[in-house]
Amino acid sequence: MTGIAVIGTGQWGKNHARVYKELQQEGVVGVVKICDANESRVSELSEALGIEGMTDYRQILDDREIVAVSIITPSKTHYQIAREFMQAGKDVLIEKPMTMAIDEAKELIRIAQQNGRVLMVGHTFRYHPAVRELKRRIDGGALGEIQTMIGTRQTFGVPRKDMGVIYALGIHELDLFCYLTGLDYPENLLAATSHTYSQEVEETAVIFMDFGRAKGYAFESWLVPVLDKKRELVVVGSKMSALIDYLKPEELRLFDVRLVTHDGLPAYIENKDNQVVSLPYAEPLKEEIRCFISCVNSRRQPPSDGPVGLRAVVMVEAALESAKIGKAISFPFE
Ligand SMILES: NC(=O)c1ccc[n+]([C@@H]2O[C@H](COP(=O)([O-])OP(=O)(O)OC[C@H]3O[C@@H](n4cnc5c(N)ncnc54)[C@H](O)[C@@H]3O)[C@@H](O)[C@H]2O)c1
Structure with a gap:
């Protein structure tokens, strides 16, 4: 064995x-x-x-x-x-x-x-039961076209010394947004960071990823004192939306709610149904x-x-470069 x-x-x-x-x-x-x-x-x-x-x-x-x-x-x-x-x-x-x-x-x-x-x-989050269930439903067309992905990781703790919040946390969003859209890279990304205690280690970062029709927004921080720990993913689809609290791997929340348009213009919100999909508990x-x-x-x-790991490193390096120069970075980037 x-x-x-x-x-x-x-x-x-x-x-x-x-x-x-x-x-x-x-x-x-x-x-x-x-x-x-x-x-x-x-x-x-x-x-x-x-x-x-x-x-x-x-x-x-x-x-x-x-x-x-x-x-x-x-x-x-x-x-x-x-x-x-x-x-x-x-x-x-x-x-x-x-x-x-x-x-x-x-x-x-x-x-x-x-x-x-x-x-x-x-x-690890590719093995999270709720993420896997969400991916299965996205691939099966249940959410329609992905429009927006919002990833949030906030905590209050002593920042790491060996890497900033993008390598430590943002890498999850960079990888997951690609995983969920089925794409290797966004078309481009734009990042901004805060360095309160060290020039080497950013403690807070926002990253915008442009996948064409789908957009990804990541917010990562070690310096949010009001929360113990927040780890969340929202995916907005043209048919349905989803919410995952990563700390609850046994739960996927789905929202059948959408903006109805008239003559191409936003008209009203239609709320049909919300449901909690219960999944067997498994530790990611x-x-x-x-x-x-x-x-x-x-x-x-x-x-x-290895190639998935490499692409995540490429995207982290692109995000760090974007924050440094204050401009969006297009892919391929190396
Ligand atoms: N997948 C995830 O969600 C996830 C979560 C947390 C951390 N991580 C990753 O795990 C890694 C470790 O993070 P951590 O928070 O546990 O760090 P840590 O500093 O708590 O632990 C690292 C350990 O490695 C030991 N070590 C260092 N050099 C060694 C060597 N040459 N031989 C044997 N041991 C050695 C240290 O003594 C220490 O105990 C990082 O790469 C981090 O990004 C991944």
Whole structure:
């Protein structure tokens, strides 16, 4: 059975470790090992989960029990660590962002191809049950033509030091708006950022993405004191609209309400019906990891593969450039 190692067991990586432990108990994966450069962190978690821990990931490179790894170290280290594991013959799931440089993302795709490795990027919200249900309904035509997408991630917390809010949060909207529209890139995007405490790290960003008929608006911030955490997606379609509270993966709200026009001009609002679609609860991260294991076993490339990860990095870099120069950026951008 698939032996797994988790590299990096910080804030997010400890969730990977916990999920693999659950999947081990369910008989989905075999041995699970964890590694973190921080000794006390790894020893506490390995004791809590009852699994082997270590501080140097190089010990796992030629460990024959381990066939695949999750890499959840700081984003700037993803390239180096993923490269070493793929060259050592392991399949990799890298948390988003895949890398923090376009060239590095391209190089990882090349190494994966050269070595016949599964390369998956942790765009977790693609595995969110409500997002998947929404995508199914969009593709089936239930919402009509997508007109507007609004993504909001607001919280009040200490800003990260290793990346700004666009790499940390906005990347989800950049990826999801493409996923929902079925397009690789918008035609162009325009971003604006606020830097209150550091020139390197933006704490707030707005991003406008123009997909032609469909428009995407993202608002991301770590500095909104009135809310604990807000994670929301609104999609307005020509037939129906949808609302997802990402913190409730078991719920998709649909609104059968539209603006009726007369002679091409807005006339009145017609409200037919609102409904809550209840979905079986599933943790998005667990769904992501299940998908990874299934791809490792079947040698399929995952839905969020290297090229998806690369495009997200390209869009983040374009948004950062747009904010810097104060102008819209058109695609292709590289
Ligand atoms: N998909 C998502 O929704 C999601 C959510 C949160 C974070 N993330 C991503 O996960 C990654 C980690 O974020 P985090 O918030 O957990 O950061 P973190 O700083 O809390 O954890 C990173 C961990 O990596 C360890 N580490 C650093 N270098 C290492 C090395 N060479 N070998 C082994 N361990 C090493 C650190 O000691 C630390 O424990 C980031 O890339 C972030 O963008 C993704």
